[in-house]
Amino acid sequence: MTLRERLLGVIGDERRVSDGASIRAAHGRDVSHHEPRDPDVVVFPETTAEVSAVLALAHAERVPVVAFGAGTSLEGHVIPARGGISLDLTRMDRVLDVRAGDLLAVVQPGVTRSALNVRAGEHGLFFPVDPGADATLGGMAATNASGTTTVRYGGMRVHVLALEVVLAGGTVVRTGSRAAKTSAGYGLTHLFVGSEGTLGVITELTVRLHGIPEHVVAARAAFADLDGACAAAVALAGSGVTVTRLELVDADTMRAVNAYKGTAYAEAPSLFLELAGSEAGVEGDVEAARELVTDAGGSGWSEERESEARSRLWDARHHALFALQHASPGRLHKSTDVCVPLSELPGAIRHARAAADRLGLAATIIAHAGDGNYHVLFMLDPADPVERATAEELNDEIVAWALQRGGTCTGEHGIGAGKLRHLTAEHGDLIPLMRGIKELLDPHGILNPGKVLPD
Amino acid sequence: MTLRERLLGVIGDERRVSDGASIRAAHGRDVSHHEPRDPDVVVFPETTAEVSAVLALAHAERVPVVAFGAGTSLEGHVIPARGGISLDLTRMDRVLDVRAGDLLAVVQPGVTRSALNVRAGEHGLFFPVDPGADATLGGMAATNASGTTTVRYGGMRVHVLALEVVLAGGTVVRTGSRAAKTSAGYGLTHLFVGSEGTLGVITELTVRLHGIPEHVVAARAAFADLDGACAAAVALAGSGVTVTRLELVDADTMRAVNAYKGTAYAEAPSLFLELAGSEAGVEGDVEAARELVTDAGGSGWSEERESEARSRLWDARHHALFALQHASPGRLHKSTDVCVPLSELPGAIRHARAAADRLGLAATIIAHAGDGNYHVLFMLDPADPVERATAEELNDEIVAWALQRGGTCTGEHGIGAGKLRHLTAEHGDLIPLMRGIKELLDPHGILNPGKVLPD
Numbered sequence: 001m002t003l004r005e006r007l008l009g010v011i012g013d014e015r016r017v018s019d020g021a022s023i024r025a026a027h028g029r030d031v032s033h034h035e036p037r038d039p040d041v042v043v044f045p046e047t048t049a050e051v052s053a054v055l056a057l058a059h060a061e062r063v064p065v066v067a068f069g070a071g072t073s074l075e076g077h078v079i080p081a082r083g084g085i086s087l088d089l090t091r092m093d094r095v096l097d098v099r100a101g102d103l104l105a106v107v108q109p110g111v112t113r114s115a116l117n118v119r120a121g122e123h124g125l126f127f128p129v130d131p132g133a134d135a136t137l138g139g140m141a142a143t144n145a146s147g148t149t150t151v152r153y154g155g156m157r158v159h160v161l162a163l164e165v166v167l168a169g170g171t172v173v174r175t176g177s178r179a180a181k182t183s184a185g186y187g188l189t190h191l192f193v194g195s196e197g198t199l200g201v202i203t204e205l206t207v208r209l210h211g212i213p214e215h216v217v218a219a220r221a222a223f224a225d226l227d228g229a230c231a232a233a234v235a236l237a238g239s240g241v242t243v244t245r246l247e248l249v250d251a252d253t254m255r256a257v258n259a260y261k262g263t264a265y266a267e268a269p270s271l272f273l274e275l276a277g278s279e280a281g282v283e284g285d286v287e288a289a290r291e292l293v294t295d296a297g298g299s300g301w302s303e304e305r306e307s308e309a310r311s312r313l314w315d316a317r318h319h320a321l322f323a324l325q326h327a328s329p330g331r332l333h334k335s336t337d338v339c340v341p342l343s344e345l346p347g348a349i350r351h352a353r354a355a356a357d358r359l360g361l362a363a364t365i366i367a368h369a370g371d372g373n374y375h376v377l378f379m380l381d382p383a384d385p386v387e388r389a390t391a392e393e394l395n396d397e398i399v400a401w402a403l404q405r406g407g408t409c410t411g412e413h414g415i416g417a418g419k420l421r422h423l424t425a426e427h428g429d430l431i432p433l434m435r436g437i438k439e440l441l442d443p444h445g446i447l448n449p450g451k452v453l454p455d
Numbered sequence: 456m457t458l459r460e461r462l463l464g465v466i467g468d469e470r471r472v473s474d475g476a477s478i479r480a481a482h483g484r485d486v487s488h489h490e491p492r493d494p495d496v497v498v499f500p501e502t503t504a505e506v507s508a509v510l511a512l513a514h515a516e517r518v519p520v521v522a523f524g525a526g527t528s529l530e531g532h533v534i535p536a537r538g539g540i541s542l543d544l545t546r547m548d549r550v551l552d553v554r555a556g557d558l559l560a561v562v563q564p565g566v567t568r569s570a571l572n573v574r575a576g577e578h579g580l581f582f583p584v585d586p587g588a589d590a591t592l593g594g595m596a597a598t599n600a601s602g603t604t605t606v607r608y609g610g611m612r613v614h615v616l617a618l619e620v621v622l623a624g625g626t627v628v629r630t631g632s633r634a635a636k637t638s639a640g641y642g643l644t645h646l647f648v649g650s651e652g653t654l655g656v657i658t659e660l661t662v663r664l665h666g667i668p669e670h671v672v673a674a675r676a677a678f679a680d681l682d683g684a685c686a687a688a689v690a691l692a693g694s695g696v697t698v699t700r701l702e703l704v705d706a707d708t709m710r711a712v713n714a715y716k717g718t719a720y721a722e723a724p725s726l727f728l729e730l731a732g733s734e735a736g737v738e739g740d741v742e743a744a745r746e747l748v749t750d751a752g753g754s755g756w757s758e759e760r761e762s763e764a765r766s767r768l769w770d771a772r773h774h775a776l777f778a779l780q781h782a783s784p785g786r787l788h789k790s791t792d793v794c795v796p797l798s799e800l801p802g803a804i805r806h807a808r809a810a811a812d813r814l815g816l817a818a819t820i821i822a823h824a825g826d827g828n829y830h831v832l833f834m835l836d837p838a839d840p841v842e843r844a845t846a847e848e849l850n851d852e853i854v855a856w857a858l859q860r861g862g863t864c865t866g867e868h869g870i871g872a873g874k875l876r877h878l879t880a881e882h883g884d885l886i887p888l889m890r891g892i893k894e895l896l897d898p899h900g901i902l903n904p905g906k907v908l909p910d
Contacts, residue, residue, distance in 0.1 A: 101693060101798030144638040155636055157645065158613060173884045178861030179794035180826045181610055183599040183649055183869040185878050185907060186889045190612065190645035194638055211695050238556060240666050240733065278695060278743070281736020288733070339634035343556030371635045406633030414638040423640050429628045433896070434641045440891040452640060 003063065004041045007085070010053035016044040016091075027068055027078070027086035031133070033332035033380050033388070034076030034417060039066065039086035046091045048164060048172055048203040055201065056170030058085060058446050066448050067197040069110060069136030073143060074335060075416025077196050081450035087201060089138055095119045096204070102178060103209050104161060109138025109202050116207075125209040128153040131412065132321065138202045143414040144194030148317075151237065151370030152244040152276075153210065155412065157193050164204035165192050168442040178206055191437070196414055197448040199441045213244075213276035217286050218310035220273070221298030222266040226250055226353060226365070229269035230346040232296035233369030236273070237342055239292060241285045245274035246370035247317050248349075253324065253364045253377075257316040260323035265316050266300055271369070272317045274310075320366055321377075328379030334388075336395050338402035339373040339411030348407070352376050352398050359390050373411035399425065420454040458518065459496045462540070465508040471499040471546075482523055482533070482541035486588070488787035488835050488843070489531030489872060494521065494541035501546045503619060503627055503658040510656065511625030513540060513901050521903050522652040524565060524591030528598060529790060530871025532651050536905035542656060544593055550574045551659070557633060558664050559616060564593025564657050571662075580664040583608040586867065587776065593657045598869040599649030603772075606692065606825030607699040607731075608665065610867065612648050619659035620647050623897040633661055646892070651869055652903040654896045668699075668731035672741045673765035675728070676753030677721040681705055681808060681820070684724040685801040687751035688824030691728070692797055694747060696740045700729035701825035702772050703804075708779065708819045708832075712771045715778035720771050721755055726824070727772045729765075775821055776832075783834030789843075791850050793857035794828040794866030803862070807831050807853050814845050828866035854880065875909040 007017045018024070019041045028038035045051045058065045064084030071078055080086055093110035100123035107116060112134045116127050131145040139145075141163070146155030153159075162176030176182065176189040192200055223229035226248075233248055248271055255267045273289060275282045290301055304313045311318075325333065340348045349365060356363035356376065367374035376398060378391045399409045399422050409422035424431060435453055438445075462472045473479070474496050483493035500506045513520045519539030526533055535541055548565035555578035562571055567589045571582050585602040586595060594600075596618070601610030608614075617631030631637060631644040647655055678684035681703075688703055703726055710722045728744060730737045745756055759765045766773075780788065795803045804820060811818035811831065822829035831853060833846045854864045854877050864870075864877035879886060890908055893900075 099796065099798070101689070102796035103693065104796070144642070146636055146638075150636060154609075154613065157642065158609065171884075173888065175882075175885060177794075177863040177881070178796040179828070179857075179863045179866060180797065181601055181605060181794055181828065181866050182863035183601075183865045183867055184863050184874075184881050185649075185870060185885065186654075186892060187599070187612065187642075187645045187649050188885055188888060190642045194640075194642050199641075211693070214695055234556070238558065238666070240669055242732065242736075277697065278736055278739045280739030281697075281733055284733045284735030339632075339636055341554065341557035341559070341633040342635065343554070373634070373636065402634075408632040408634045408637035408639045410638045411634060411636050412638055415640060419639075426632070426639050427630075429626075430630060430640065430643055433628065433643060436895040437641060437892065440895055441888070 006057060007041055007043055007054065010057055011043060011050055018042045027088060028080065030071055030073040030076060030078050031333060032074045032076060033334040034079055037079055037081060037083065039080040040083050042086045042088055044088045044091050048166065051087065051166045051201055051203050052170040052172055054085065054087060055166050055168060059169045059444055062444050063446060064449050065446055067138065067142065067201045069139030070112065070133060072133035072135050073139065073416060074413045075418035077143060077414060077416040077451060079417065081417060090136065092203065098123055100125060104178060104206055105209055106204065106206050107137050108204060109136060111137050113137065113140065120209050121212070124212050126212050127207060127209055129156055129159055137205050137207065141193050141202055141205055142195065142197050146412040148245045148247055148368060150368065151246050152242065157190055159208045160189055160193050160205055161208060162206035163189055163192055163202055165200040165202055167200045168444065168447055176206065194414065196416065196452050198438060198452050199447065215279040215282045216274065216276040216310060217282055217303055217305055218274050218313045219286065219289065219301065219303040220270055220313055221293045221301045222268040222270045223298055226269045227346055227350060228297045229271055230349050230369065232293050232298055233271055234342055234345055235296055236289060236292055237370040241289050241292070242275065242277065243273055243370060244276045245272065247272040248367040248369040249317055249320060250365045253320045253366060254316060256323040256327045257319055260326045261315065261319060271298065272314055324364060324377060324379060331379035332382050334378045334380050334391055336376040336398050337410045337413040338398055338407055339371060340402050340405055340407035342372045344405045344407065345369060345372045345374065348402060349374055351401050355394055355397055359394055361390055361394060371411065415452045417451055424454055461512065462496055462498055462509065465512055466498060466505055473497045482543060483535065485526055485528040485531060485533050486788060487529045487531060488789040489534055492534055492536060492538065494535040495538050497541045497543055499543045499546050503621065506542065506621045506656055506658050507625040507627055509540065509542060510621050510623060514624045514899055517899050517901060519901055519904050522593070522597065522656045524594030525567065525588060527588035527590050528594065528871060529868045530873035532598060532869060532871040532906060534872065536872060545591065547658065553578055555580060559633060559661055560664055561659065561661050562592050563659060564591060566592050568592065568595065575664050576667070579667050581667050582662060582664055584611055584614055592660050592662065596648050596657055596660055597650065597652050601867040603700045603702055603823060605823065606701050607697065612645055614663045615644055615648050615660055616663060617661035618644055618647055618657055620655040620657055622655050623899065623902055631661065649869065651871065651907050653893060653907050654902065670734040670737045671729065671731040671765060672737055672758055672760055673729050673768045674741065674744065674756065674758040675725060675768055676748045676756045677723040677725045678753055679723070681724045682801055682805060683752045684726055685804050685824065687748050687753055688726055689797055689800055690751055691744060691747055692825040696744050696747070697730065697732065698728055698825060699731045700727065702727040703822040703824040704772055704775060705820040708775050708821060709771060711778040711782045712774055715781045716770065716774060726753065727769055779819060779832060779834060786834035787837050789833045789835050789846055791831040791853050792865045792868040793853055793862055794826060795857050795860055795862035797827045799860045799862065800824060800827045800829065803857060804829055806856050810849055810852055814849055816845055816849060826866065870907045872906055879909055
């Protein structure tokens with residue numbers, strides 16, 4: 001019997017166990033530059049019991065299993081490096097419960113953050129974590145995603161209260177609770193969050209929601225140079241002003257946005273801010289933020305209060321990736337993801353900019369400036385090995401610079417297949433512990449092999 | 456050679472390796488009702504290298520080691536259940552660095568939260584986690600402590616960015632980084648936080664700091680009954696009002712405080728609030744909070760803005776435990792610690808109050824109402840086994856009620872020796888995983904044996 005036939009024995013629905021070439025190809029890549037590799041079979045489970053049955057079979061037969069959500073990972077996380085089964089969880093896409101009085105929701109892993117926000121919004125609530133792409137909650141938990149609102153609300157570890165997880169052999173366990181906090185035993189919820197599908201498959205999540213703020217102001221300012229924009233962002237982040245977003249976009253990206261959208265934004269390094277809360281509090285903070293930004297050399301300060309106008313103001317930030325992709329047809333996206341202590345951010349970005357220029361690489365920079373997390377973005381020619389190698393060389397240099405200053409090689413994208421040696425550089429002393437935990441939970445190494453831990 | 460003599464071989468300082476009766480007795484108890492048991496030897500290391508040497512010896516000789524800080528745990532965590540070494544870390548009490556620009560501090564494990572706040576305050580910063588007692592940061596991380604400000608700032612897992620940990624065999628590892636966020640490999644920082652000294656000994660912590668808010672308002676109101684106070688707290692927590700503290704104190708406790716302090720507070724269930732931030736924002740929120748509390752039946756609303764007056768207003772909450780202890784000389788403190796989904800809090804407290812009355816137990820109730828975390832406090836006669844058994848019976852009933860409604864047996868005190876069977880009730884399916892992690896990190900079981908995991 002083929003693997004597909006054996007899987008049909010546990011799933012029993014021809015349409016949900018596929019080895020068709022196009023389906024396999026769609027599950028063999030993410031949105032990054034990483035080399036695709038197709039799975040042998042794609043399975044679309046609809047229940048936790050089906051996930052359990054697939055994992056039991058895979059465990060018994062030593063077949064690799066890679067969980068797949070929206071496929072928007074950036075370090076090759078969902079690419080089946082050793083073939084086997086791609087476990088597509090997008091049919092498990094129900095919001096099971098929105099418990100408004102408890103400020104939480106219970107969701108299946110295939111629910112996207114936009115779908116959750118539609119349901120939460122009916123109760124005046126929202127889920128803040130926003131990693132750019134409309135990722136699934138399961139994928140966001142697996143990669144410990146964060147994004148533009150993390151400066152105010154925190155990332156996935158803060159927002160996941162409880163998980164249902166299927167272990168390698170098919171055992172189903174539940175971590176955490178619906179309480180806002182717990183100290184009951186080891187923090188396994190926090191261990192599965194960020195484990196990138198290598199320790200278990202998440203089949204249900206209980207996540208924190210927040211009240212939609214009554215008053216929101218978006219603002220933007222331009223700067224003479226990147227260094228000035230960066231210094232202003234750091235000053236703002238360290239001030240008493242409560243920002244819900246604090247993003248930096250460089251001049252090249254602004255230029256690409258103008259070309260893509262037909263807009264006429266200042267083609268200069270820019271800060272994008274959002275402040276949210278009660279009207280009185282926000283308006284007081286907006287005034288303080290404007291003064292601080294202007295004193296730091298920001299010009300062309302503009303602010304918006306209405307929802308549509310706010311969206312327009314943020315367009316340049318929201319469409320940065322599309323604009324860059326549009327400006328580079330046929331090229332593949334690669335991004336660095338270091339995060340440094342806040343005071344090191346200006347130096348880090350200066351260093352990265354100079355290094356890219358020295359290597360002659362076309363590179364743009366955006367930053368979640370309030371977290372000290374920045375991305376150097378390359379649009380690489382897949383047919384040019386020299387360009388790819390040069391970008392990788394720069395990534396190494398940027399990571400080394402960050403590690404020397406107490407930073408991390410990845411603020412939010414994770415290790416995947418792309419940062420294995422960087423994890424060793426950052427946490428070599430912890431690799432034996434991580435490997436021990438991996439062997440404890442997945443003794444046959446079937447769960448997303450080749451990711452997180454170097455062989 | 457005795458154990459003390461062998462330890463002197465690695466520490467080499469007679470004054471810091473003690474088997475004197477009074478020193479041993481001081482390390483054989485915490486502040487709770489748990490049965491004391493003295494360690495065989497108390498060691499006072501001054502460096503990570505000394506901690507490593509002690510753990511290497513203990514690992515080789517299979518001697519139990521219990522890390523000891525301020526001794527303020529509530530579930531017997533620091534009591535050497537199997538004798539052996541009490542590792543008193545209070546000489547490792549240096550604030551190594553306050554990096555104001557990075558909003559973080561690097562501290563040794565014996566630094567108390569008040570000592571850290573003195574140093575952070577010099578930079579206009581503060582560390583918010585406040586578990587009542589003036590605990591050490593090492594102990595607070597080990598038990599995943601939280602407290603009155605958790606409703607706004609989160610507990611220890613949110614605040615610990617990085618750890619230095621000595622493993623059972625003496626190996627020193629470092630988790631996390633100085634960056635505000637990281638997705639570099641498995642979340643080992645979050646695993647060591649809350650592991651209660653059973654997976655390693657924390658020898659250094661990097662913790663997040665926050666800017667001291669420019670404007671703070673404290674407020675208090677009384678209610679006709681506990682249910683009304685509780686409902687008002689839940690409504691407030693679910694509203695858009697940003698509270699930094701939201702505490703409930705019952706009438707019996709207010710009565711004990713009046714007796715202890717000679718004050719004349721309303722002897723009625725009371726809510727204590729704190730709001731902090733920019734002046735405009737806070738004043739807007741105070742007005743909204745006052746309306747909400749008054750509409751919910753609160754009376755005698757009072758509010759204070761100056762530091763001393765705010766402290767006086769909060770006195771009744773801050774001195775609740777002292778007052779209760781003072782009212783019950785010679786009795787031992789026992790507290791439940793369940794945390795329930797927010798909407799379940801009024802029902803939970805009604806149930807607990809009724810159950811205590813039915814069992815004829817003198818019990819008072821205070822709650823971190825904004826988190827759904829409440830404590831039923833008993834002052835037990837150590838010579839009365841029936842009273843102790845009855846209190847334990849009530850604890851079981853309260854835990855069972857919470858677990859049925861998605862809550863947890865412990866919001867902040869941890870498992871220790873006192874909640875082993877409650878952990879099994881709550882997370883029986885996870886015990887094998889937790890035990891596997893324990894065996895991986897501490898194969899000879901020398902680290903705080905008898906805690907967290909049932910034998």
